[in-house]
Amino acid sequence: MKVLIADEISEKGVEVLRNAGHEVDVKTKQKEDELVSIIGGYDAMVVRSATKVTRKIIEASNLKVIGRAGVGVDNIDLEAATEKGILVMNAPSGNVISTAEHTIALVFALARNIPMADRSLKDGKWDRKRYTGAQLSGKTLGIIGLGKVGAEVAKRAIGLGMMVISFDPMISPELAVKQHVRLVDLDVLLKESDIVTIHTPMTPRTKDLIGKNELAKMKKSAFLVNTARGGIVKEEELEEALSEGVIAGAALDVYSKEPPEDMPLIKLDNCISTPHLGASTREAQEEVGAEIAEQLDLYLSKGIAKNAVNLPAKLDPALASYMELSAKLGSMLVQLAKKNVRKVEVKCSGEIAEKDTKILVASVMAGMLQSLEPRDVNLINALPLAKDRGINVVSSSSDEAPRFKSLVEVTVSSNGSGCYVAGTEIPEKGVRIVSVNGRSVEFEPEGNFLFIEHHDKPGVIGSVGSLLGDSNINIAHMDVARDMPRGNAVMILNIDEPAPPEVIGKLKKLENLRDATQIILR
DSSP, X not given: OEEEEOSOOOHHHHHHHHHTTOEEEEOOSOOHHHHHHHGGGOSEEEEOSSSOBOHHHHHTOOOSEEEESSSOOTTXXXXXXXXXXXXXXXOOSTTHHHHHHHHHHHHHHHHTTHHHHHHHHHTTOOOTTTTOOOOOTTOXXXXXXXXXXXXXXXXXXXXXXXXXXXXXXXXXXXXXXHTTOEEXXXXXXXXXXXXXXXXXXXXXXXXXXXXXXXXXXXXXXXXXXXXXXXXXXXXXHHHHHHHTTSSSEEEESOOSSSSOOSOGXXXXXXXXXXXXXXXXXXXXXXXXXXXXXXXXXXXXXXXXXXXXXSOOSOOOGGGHHHHHHHXXXXXXXXXXXXXXXXXXXXXXXXXXXXXXXXXXXHHHHHHHHTTTOSSOOOTTTHHHXXXXXXXXXXXXXESXXXXXXXXXXXXXXETTEEEEEEEEEETTTEEEEEEETTEEEEEOSOEEEEEEEEEOOTTHHHHHHHHHHHTTOOEXXXXXXXXXXXXXXXXXXXXXXXXXXXXXXXXXXXXXXXXXXXXXXX
């Protein structure tokens, strides 16, 4: 097979492909038109972040696979690749250790004032008292996101004698115990931690995850570290918190815009900043090159796809709509459950039970994990990732689906409680969610929703509507279901735009409301 290396990777990676018998050309710094003119002669292509694999390049190609030597695939047109049946894969593991080590380096730098003391000494000062630091042993490290990098950070922190807690809804308690980590909710993590470090992907759910309200919950002596992705922390609100002494310091390796331009935050004395160096080690660059080369050879030689980030082009057309529905059911449940998931049960009934429904089970897990994994999650890697997180996935089928031709039911068990959703495809309407926690509803799983549990009493719906109206939030659709008159009830509101956290907080305080949860389905 012919392989084009379009960006520089380690020589080790090139040798892996050549030793496997592939014909390898290294042609870097090619412009789009140059790539269009030559790409037709290659079976595989390897890039890092410099080369943009555009639709124009993909449509001119006969590629079987595109490999990204690294994690992010923003520089590859995934839609165009999927349409053409080209598998896209990344190399997510090669830089894990380097990123974890950089995180620990920043933690030390914050705790011992190393960059500030260095600058002071170079300025001719000997100010030992001013730069008295804090000992890490005995302190509490809070990890947001206990994936591969978060787990490696936890290992190193425990070795330093730190107590480690974590917020990650998709890690089972059993796995956390094995890692000597205590799982807590986000509020507890922010309040208890001496240092908070972020290791979650950038998704609609994690965008602006840490802002003014969250920073206010932290100790005044606490530090914040972000080596994950820019945009997870509201940078202007972090600048304000650091300037006003809300928290003691921060260390950033990633920014909402890179390189950051005219950002007062990085100029503060109590903010340590590095230019996205998490994966910038010789070892990491060598590892990702070798990793993607081995994966390409495995796929080209044996058809085995590892760390794939898009779907195969040929799928069963009869299940296409139910795959989309299943992913939405999974996404809704993980937002609804709020607790650490131990078990997921997927039941497919009716006409679809005659098909191979493993793809629907994988779709459910992909929907659950997409907003929680730094890697792109799809049908190929969803179930292995669930296993890695200690989640027990059980599937079943039945020939009969009461009331519907076909039905997908998903139940999540977490810490003694459970959540249930079910969906189907309705002729001339499309896919619909038809049951939530045993209550009959009917709504299209697309957009922004408020799931409100309340007591069925006069005035509750009106008070919710008034609060949202006063907050300039428009209700597009409403579903209400109840156990019995004046008993427990739920209302599901489809709103035009996501509700800010402060509005959710106000909703929870309304009389006769038991809970309010925002659910975003995309």
